[in-house]
Amino acid sequence: MYQHIVVTTDGTDIDHAAVRHAAGLSRALNATLTLLHIIPDAHRELSSGTDLSVTAEQTERDWALQGEAALHDGELDAGDLRLVTVQRPALGLDVPHAILREAAALDADLIVMATHGRTGLAHLILGSVAERVVHGAGVPVLLVHQAPTPCRRPQATGPGPGC
Template sequence: MYDAVLVPTDGSEAAIHAANHAYSLGERYDATVHVLTVVEKSESTTIVGQGDEKLETLRDEGNDSTQRIVEEALSRDIHAVGTVEMGDPARTILTYAEDHDIDLIVMSTHGRSGVGRFLMGSVTERVLRDGDVPVLAVQR
């Protein structure tokens, strides 16, 4: 049923919780688990003299969180690959899913509602709304 499962991660505990669901699917369906961290280039990372350094720090943190999930999958004998990309998180997740023939996206939601969700936006909600790939939204 699933050959390729994508787990976007931001390094949070909620993302680790979602990864556990992806591991189960990887084991059950012998699927490859793709782990993706998206480093968002925002105004806060483009401060003169600090932008490149800040982006490099975010990229390093993304590599670390991606690698932890990939290593856990591999320790369970699940085929896994990881990558870090830059861009708009929802758009990058959807593009990755399309480019890699992803069958299911497993991602966390922080459970925000009301004003918090309106102000912060929701990457998960945008992926659900704008994508063609089924999404398993895991609330922690």
């Protein structure tokens, strides 16, 4: 079914579930698994009309170091599975388009990503990298949502708003 799975990581806590899920799929399907981190283009991300060249370069170095840590964490999440780790700069693209570029270059036939599952105003303001990848991808995209913390509301309260 799938021969090459690419799972993205940006170093956030929600990535762990996606990497573990992708690793399980990779094992079950005997597929190649690539863990991908994109270093955002700081000039593009931080642009405010001022000269940010020094700040942007340092920011990109910091993001690269965070990416190395994320890739290392992803290796731990994958367990004993051998995987390929790739870190690439966005090179003038936004992160979703850079993910799509790299997935195509790697000849991936499935992209796995974590999603925050934001809705409403938070989604409107922050947007969704995952949503933009889904709409631009020529291959299936599997979104993994971190399991919510269970509600600990006492039974005696009866019906009411959820947690």
